[in-house]
Amino acid sequence: MNETDDLQREKQAGHRQQGDALIVVDYTYDFIAVDGKLTCGLPGQEIETALLTQIRQFMEDHAWVVFAVDVHDPEDPYHPETPLFPPHNLRNTAGRELYGRVGEYYRGLQQRGLPSNVLWLDKTRYSAFAGTDLELKLRTRGVHTLHLAGVCTDICVLHTAVDAYNLGFSIVVHEDSVASFNPAGHTWALEHFRTCLGAHIVS
Ligand code: ZN
Numbered sequence: 471m472n473e474t475d476d477l478q479r480e481k482q483a484g485h486r487q488q489g490d491a492l493i494v495v496d497y498t499y500d501f502i503a504v505d506g507k508l509t510c511g512l513p514g515q516e517i518e519t520a521l522l523t524q525i526r527q528f529m530e531d532h533a534w535v536v537f538a539v540d541v542h543d544p545e546d547p548y549h550p551e552t553p554l555f556p557p558h559n560l561r562n563t564a565g566r567e568l569y570g571r572v573g574e575y576y577r578g579l580q581q582r583g584l585p586s587n588v589l590w591l592d593k594t595r596y597s598a599f600a601g602t603d604l605e606l607k608l609r610t611r612g613v614h615t616l617h618l619a620g621v622c623t624d625i626c627v628l629h630t631a632v633d634a635y636n637l638g639f640s641i642v643v644h645e646d647s648v649a650s651f652n653p654a655g656h657t658w659a660l661e662h663f664r665t666c667l668g669a670h671i672v673s
Pocket residue numbers: 540542551558559594595
């Protein structure tokens with residue numbers, strides 16, 4: 471068993487190592503809560519425990535954890551999402567707070583002083599890479615493998631995955647930690663990650 475095989479097995483098992491980062495996409499009140507402004511609803515709520523477990527595992531390993539979170543300004547006439555979706559994740563609103571026990575966990579970290587391996591990343595487009603310094607941050611930290619989690623599998627997670635692929639990052643998707651309001655879109659996206667982006671899909 472050589473080093474490459476070991477790396478491959480670790481990846482398939484979804485294990486974290488140096489160079490891995492967990493990107494938690496849009497797990498906010500507006501995207502998850504029953505009365506969120508653009509909610510995934512039940513499928514989003516159902517990943518809460520798996521997602522929190524995954525975040526805790528990365529924290530225990532002192533691996534990078536990035537919370538990539540949509541931010542919008544009300545009725546921005548120049549934003550491409552304005553005609554497509556109702557207003558959501560508006561700046562300085564509770565809708566942008568992380569949802570449920572994930573939110574409680576994050577606020578607990580904040581109260582004790584956010585650890586240096588945790589990054590909050592405001593994003594204004596589907597992809598966490600679009601218009602942000604995420605790539606620079608990951609490169610300078612030696613990250614080569616991105617574990618993608620959060621919502622929606624077929625929108626913001628998908629666009630983040632496509633950019634990650636184009637930038638040469640390896641991708642791992644834990645299927646229990648991603649969700650969409652659209653079951654067909656969710657299934658399609660998981661297959662696309664595997665067959666077109668070379669992602670390891672683990673559960
Ligand atoms: Zn948005």
